[in-house]
Each structure stands twice: as structure tokens, then as C-alpha cells.
Amino acid sequence: MNQPQFSHSYLYKELKTLSKEINKENNHLKKLIQHPDRLNRFSIRINNFFYDFSKQRIDEYIFKKLIQVAREAKIKNRFLKMASGEIINVTENRAVLHTATRDFTQTPVFLNGEDIKLEINQVNEEIKTFSSKIHQKRIKGYAGKAFTDAVIIGIGGSYLGCEFIFNALKHSIKPIINLHFLPNVDIDNFGQIIKEINPETCLWIVISKSYTTTETMANIEQALLFLKDHHLDPANHLVTVTSKGSPGDDPSNPVLASFHMFDFIGGRYSVTSAVGGVPLSLAFGYDIFIRFLKGCHEMDLHASNAPEEKNIPLISALIGIWNSNFLVYAAQAIIPYCSALSKLAPHIQQLHMESLGKGTTMNGQSTDYKTGVIIFGEPGTNAQHSFFQFAHQGSPFPIEFIGVVNPVYKRNQTTSKGVYNHQELWANMIAQAQALAVGQDDENKAKYFSGNRPSSTILINDLTPESIGMLLSFYEAKTVYEGFVLGINPFDQFGVELGKILASDIRNQIGKKNIDMSYHFDSIDPVAKFYLDTLFKGSL
């Protein structure tokens, strides 16, 4: 790949100039949005998904230039190459094929001469069979009891997406198997979960591509000891989701079931593979998982096929870059006006920040421009009563609002101040975007609102698996497109390696002392020594 450094392009310089223009008082958002065609011009509706970027700080000309950035970087073409199996994750020498996990077309996807969709379908068939046997109580625990709960042992990309989807769907679909998440090596994460489950009716689902992740390995050990303490055979309680040939894929290590994941799907893009497929099919049934995949597929088709100027994730990516590199916002909030989407922000925090928080281009050069921003968020209206003071009067940051047209709970309700709760929720969502944009003059500076604070609003129809699938896939495609424009690799994560290496040195020291309590931490740096001495002393 020979993409020139983003900041060296003539369009980058032109956008820098345009950003100075848009910063003038005359181009305040309150003026931009007054154009009668504004919403129509700066919004896109596809089936069951609506994206309103009319309150972003752009005008027709900037929009045109941003689209030109996308065209010149040929990012749509690269998206298609990605989906067709090209080795675009060059630093790890891998294809990137999360889209294949939900590709319901008849087109094969070849990798090394083989149609990987056949392999994916086979895993899905295995998930279907296994989950239905669990639901039909044809597979039970060692003590002969049907399963009621499952603990997911997995960290980062091995659980965040699944946790988001599980929480989003459990409002509308009663889980058959309740899911618990054990990502953290913190023993109190384990200690808390075992209070919530019955050992005889609980599955332990280990999700790890490499089956070497330190936290996951440590938690498997605790789970195995726990099963032993309760006289339960792991062969009846343990399920693995891992790469073919990993240490977890050893048939001599008996487990209840084992499912494959693939090296062409990165952790943070893996929720539509067996990583999400196994727990979500157990929780809600395989049919629900497939409906979720269909929603993802619909958005994938849009992301692949819609022209640049009508392409929701692509435009959203361009706006992300405009906001970070040209309007110099350091963060972006995701505020779903929907309790069920409470785990969306933590998932996108990983997806975006791990994909885009890079210091190196695909060409191996240091970046001298912003790659990604800090993502954070809480559901609205909660966030209004938490950090929205800062959003209105502190340092500005863009916000993405998400609204759901139809709530799940529709039984008898009462009104307050003349409106139903769901209407109140929307009144606030609409009002916040407006208030942030227009602001308000006041001689009393404490009641002065500068406004000019940008936001987007996404609407989905409901909390069905299909709608949630579209939302997930929207963010995946947006992240990928943003990486393509920035000229970085959104699929690797070398930045996490240094910490692992240093932790390993410290772990070795601890291990030595565990064997011989007279061991002193004299060979390590005095700060680490201080902390380890405190840990072993057991008090400050």
C-alpha cells in the first residue's frame, strides 16, 4: 500500500483552511441549521435506520471535500477488498472477514482457495445443534440438572460485544440461559459471580482465540477448582470457543463442546462469529442470533454498496475525522436514550479506541495527526443529570445521540406532566441536541450558553435483533472506514504489548517469592519493589 500520509495531502490542507472559516461566528451552528433544507440535506434514511448529521459543524462545501477525501483514498474499494478476503491486515498478515460471518448472499468468499463461508456455516450449524440440545434439556450438567446460567470467561473483544448485545436484547426477549461475564483476573470478579450461580446448572464458556490470554487462563483455573470442589466434571460444564489448533482445541482435554473461531476475525469485530454466536444462541435461541446477523448483513450491504455521499458509516467516519483533526475535539460521547443500550458505549470504546488509537501509518511512518478520539458515554436522560453540565458549559465535545422509536415495555402506563415516559425521553433527546447547537445569550454569564456544540442523532425502529445488528455493524463499518482514511491499520493492537512484557517480568518475581517466601525483590526497580512488598505484607 502506498497511501500518502493523510496530513500531507492537499485536501488535508484545504480542510484545515475550511476549519478556520467554520470557526468564525458567522458560521455558528445556530446559523447553519436555519437553512430550511438542512435536515433533509444532511440526513440519510435507509430501511429502519436514520442518520441525522445536520447538527454537525459542516456546510455543503466541507461535505463535498470530505466526500472527496473518501473518494481519493478509495476507501469503498478497500472495504470491498476487505469483504472479499484480501490480506488487508498486513502487520499481522491476515484477512479481515467479520462481514463473512453474516453474509447471507450466495457469493462464496475465498481465502487460500477455500470458501470460508462453508466453514463458518458449519460452526453455526454446530451452535444451532448444541444450543437447541441445551434448551431441550437433552444435554444437562453432571448432576443431571438442566442448565440455567452460563459464565463467559473471556476479556476484551471476547466479551464486550456479547455483553452489549445480551443487555440490548434481554429487555425484549427473556433469556433461556442467563449470562454472566468473568473478564477480569480480579479474584473478586470470580467471587461475586459464584454467589449468583448454582454450580450444578451452570455452563462455563471459555472464549479465547489463542487460548493463552493470561486473565482467561487464570480464570479457567479458578473455574476448574470450583467445579472440582462441587464434585462436578468439567467435561459436562466447560465449553470452549477458540482457534483451530490452539491449546484449548486439544481433544484430550475433554469439554462439553468446542467451537472454532478464525484468525481472519479480530476480537473486537468478533461478536457475529462463534464468540457471540455460542453465548447469544444459548441465551436467546439460535434463531434470534440469526436475526441479529441479518440486521448486521443489511448494514454491511449498505456500507458496501451505497455511494459515498449516501453511505451512513462512511459519512460518519468522515465526520469523526473532521471533528478530531480539524475542529480538534479530543473526545466523543455516545448517548443512547435507551437503557437497554447501556453497554453500547463500553463496546464502541474498545472498537474505536483499540482500532484507531495508533501512532503509525500502514507505511510505518509516525502519524502527525489525530487517530481516533476518546469514546465514552452513558444512557440519556441519566447523562443529563451527570456530565451534561460539562457538555453545555465546559470544553466542547461532539455527541452521538441514539433514539429508539418504539420502546419494549408497552403495558399500561400512566402519564406525568401530560406525556408518557417514552415521550418524555424523546422530548429530552430532541431538546439536548437543539440546546447544544443553538446555545443562549444571557448577560448573567452563569446562564450563558455558547452553543455551537455538534451532535449527530441516530434512530432505530425498535430493540429487535435486526435493529441491534444494524447498529453494531454501523459502528464496525464506521471504524474501518475511519482507519482507511487515516492510513492506519484498524485491525492490529501492538500498543498493548509493552505492558504485557513488563507484567510478565513482575509476575516472574512474584512467582519466585511464592515458591520461596524468603526471596527479596532486590533485582527489580525500587518502585515495583515497593508495590510488591506492600502486596505481600498485606497492608499499607
Add this chain to the structure above:
Amino acid sequence: MNQPQFSHSYLYKELKTLSKEINKENNHLKKLIQHPDRLNRFSIRINNFFYDFSKQRIDEYIFKKLIQVAREAKIKNRFLKMASGEIINVTENRAVLHTATRDFTQTPVFLNGEDIKLEINQVNEEIKTFSSKIHQKRIKGYAGKAFTDAVIIGIGGSYLGCEFIFNALKHSIKPIINLHFLPNVDIDNFGQIIKEINPETCLWIVISKSYTTTETMANIEQALLFLKDHHLDPANHLVTVTSKGSPGDDPSNPVLASFHMFDFIGGRYSVTSAVGGVPLSLAFGYDIFIRFLKGCHEMDLHASNAPEEKNIPLISALIGIWNSNFLVYAAQAIIPYCSALSKLAPHIQQLHMESLGKGTTMNGQSTDYKTGVIIFGEPGTNAQHSFFQFAHQGSPFPIEFIGVVNPVYKRNQTTSKGVYNHQELWANMIAQAQALAVGQDDENKAKYFSGNRPSSTILINDLTPESIGMLLSFYEAKTVYEGFVLGINPFDQFGVELGKILASDIRNQIGKKNIDMSYHFDSIDPVAKFYLDTLFKGSL
């Protein structure tokens, strides 16, 4: 108050100059921390609480200047004035006396000639009596069954602190009454909670200072209808925590119990008042609540009495200002290496961002410097597998690590790679701070780490109520001190008003259509009309 604008002071200008100096390669953190006395010099230990700021990007001279900032602004003196009942929240004409709620000294605190500690103690006595009657099953629900659960109806400061403490303590102390939180006006928040409770054994605790908050009022209505549907008398199931004389304090409105909160305690500082006292005493027992208060008090004494250069919250505040205004970091992460502290970051996000996200000084001038930063966070090691790629190789931001010396779960455990889970957790915490500070050279730019990324580390001994209290009070005092230096009012929140006003206009429109479905939204702006039409149509 006639504090000069912070940015106009000679110290501000001097710190600006010093920040240019510290940005030179020669003052890279990896060099600063090599000084053999570094940890000793830049850390403070008090009883059961340790604060290590040796990996902040400061040197002796900068530290001295920062302390001078605190001295010249007389912030310790103002802290004492606050605690003694002076009307320091001038924009709302109120005293600020959250410290009085946990003041176990014999010193009275006078407000308008009355010792408000008497009133506080009286409320606490009522909480003690009520919670113990509930626990002894002397007070039961309408159907004659003992209570098992309580739903907190309250938003923002009325629940975030309580949610943090409840989650922190429930790892070590089994709740007698399980708490659920209903902050959001989202009807699906309500719909989800009623799946988790038994109506006959559930208390509804309404927490609202004004008893007018829209979300809370709407949720009371749903709760009352729910009780009616289950033929339960609200007089046996409803508890209120509200201001004397508020609409919720009406004796003709029969409730099971009612507790007072005071206008001299702001929402985000209120967890040690009845706002936290009622639910936490119900959950864990009044004795536990008092132990928590004692921890807060201990930190309050330190915050009040320790000299500037030994004062943990004060120094932490100065470092926050140094990082935001001089090193120009836009955000700060809070990373507890402790699952039980998973709700700390959302609470501090409110406490910090609502207190400090201001655009106006106490003198009514617009600020031309940074007031507060974006606060976000997730527990470690989870965060390492989520956004730490960005922390190491993306745009830098300071991190506050929190470690707990002793875990709760201490039963039989097994090792992995030669170490116990809790040791693995600490190995990672130590390694991350080190990796961020020192970085690593590499010819391969993908494996290059610039380092020089600042962090602090806080240690507490355990997850006892006392330790959690110290942690809470540390953040409260830090926030207050930071506001004092910045010359802003950390106790008001006028920035949330504009959104409320605009929401009210939209609500009125919806109300009209609820009454007359032929009503058209023609009198409002076309964007709001589009959203409301979509909402009423029920599909995109």
C-alpha cells in the same frame, strides 16, 4: 469574593513557561522517575490510604509552584469556611455542608444560629430505627411479607453515589435488602426492573431534593400504577427522601417513611446524607453506613488539617489543573484494578464534570482556561483489553490507577503461571504505570512507545466501608479544591437549565397531541416536528 481570574495570575504565566520546559525531551518521565528518591518524594501515606504521584510530569520546582498556587488562593482556608457553614455556594445562596454529615467530632456546625449536626443526627436516628425494623421484619409489605428488595427512584446525584457504594460493598457484605436503580425516564428501565422484583416484597425509595425532577415524578407515577395493579397500598411500600416542605414532604400523602435531606448538601455530594443513608442502611445495616461515614470523616480531617504539601486531595487537585491547563490533556481516566469499584468512574464522572465543567468564574467573568476534564474509566485489567491501545499509542491522557491491597474473596484458589489472580492483577497495574511512563524505542514504528504518559496510583487497604468512605471523600475534597483554585463555583449547575427549558416546550407539544390526536406540530421548528412525527407514527 474577589479572586483574580486564574489565568491572569503571575503563577499561571510562570507555570505556562514551566510546561514548555517539561515538554522537552530531557524532562521525559523516564528520566524524571530515575531519581532514587522520586517515589518517596512524590507520594503520601496516611492511615490506610496511599497516593503515589511520582509518575506525574512534575519536578520539585513545579511542585513548589503548584503548592504556591494553593497557598495564594487560600484554598485550605476556604475548605474550612465551607465545613464551618459559610455560604460559599453564592450563586444559589447556600452553605455546603456534606462534611457535616460525617463529622464525628463534638464541634457544632452552626447555620442561621442552629447546630445543623443535631438535625443530621436526628435523621440518622430515624434511619437507624426504620432500617432495623425492616430487618427485624417488624415492618412488612401490604401483603404481610418481609421486604427483600428496594428500587431507588432518583437520578443523577440521587443515585450515582449510592450505586457506587452499593456495588463496592456488596462484594464483601451480603445485602439484606437488594437494591435496584431506576434513574432513567426510559420506560424500559422500569420494564426491566419489575422483572427482577416481587411486588409484595419490594420497597420503592423516592430520592429527590425538590420532589419535582421530571424523570423522578414520571417514574413515581409508574410505580404507583404498578402497586395499584398488584393491589398494594403505597402507604406500605413507598419511602421518600426529600427536602423539608417539598411536595414529597406532604403528610397528607401517606408513605411508609419519609426522611429529610438539606439544601446545604448538593446532589453529587449527598451520598453521606439520607440520600445514601436510607438505601445503604437498608441494604447492609445502619452500622455499616456509619462505618462508611467514619472513613469519609477520616479523609475530611486529613483534607482540612494536613499542610498543603502533604495534603492528598489538595495535591491531586493541583495536578489535575497542571495536567489540564498546562500540559493540555483533555481527559483523565480512572482505572481501579478492582471489579467492585466498577461504578466509581461513573460517579466521579458526575462529581467532577458537573462541578467543574463551568464557563464562568465566581466573579461572573467568562473563563479563558480549562475547567475540569472529561472523566471516564473501566476496571483494570479489562481496560487493558479495551482502550489501552489508545492510552499507549494514541493521544495521551493521564490515568489514575487504584489498587486494593487485600481482595475480598480469599477461599481456596489456584495459581496460573505461578501466581494467584490477585497477584496477576497487581503485576498488571504496576506494569501499566511503568510502561506508560517509560515507553520503548523500536525501529519498527508499530512497536514504538513514546512513553511520557503520566499516571497516579492510589492504594487502599481493602474494600471495607471505612476504606470506601476514604476514597469517596478523597474525590469530593479533590473536586472542591480544584474548583477553589479555578475560581469557579463547584456547587451549582446552571448548564443543565437550557436543555430543561427546551424539553419543556417539546413536552407541551406532545401533551397537546396526546389530548387531541389531530393536533399538528406546525408551531415548532421543523427538525423537532420531524422527530415528533416519527415518534407518533411509531416507525421510521
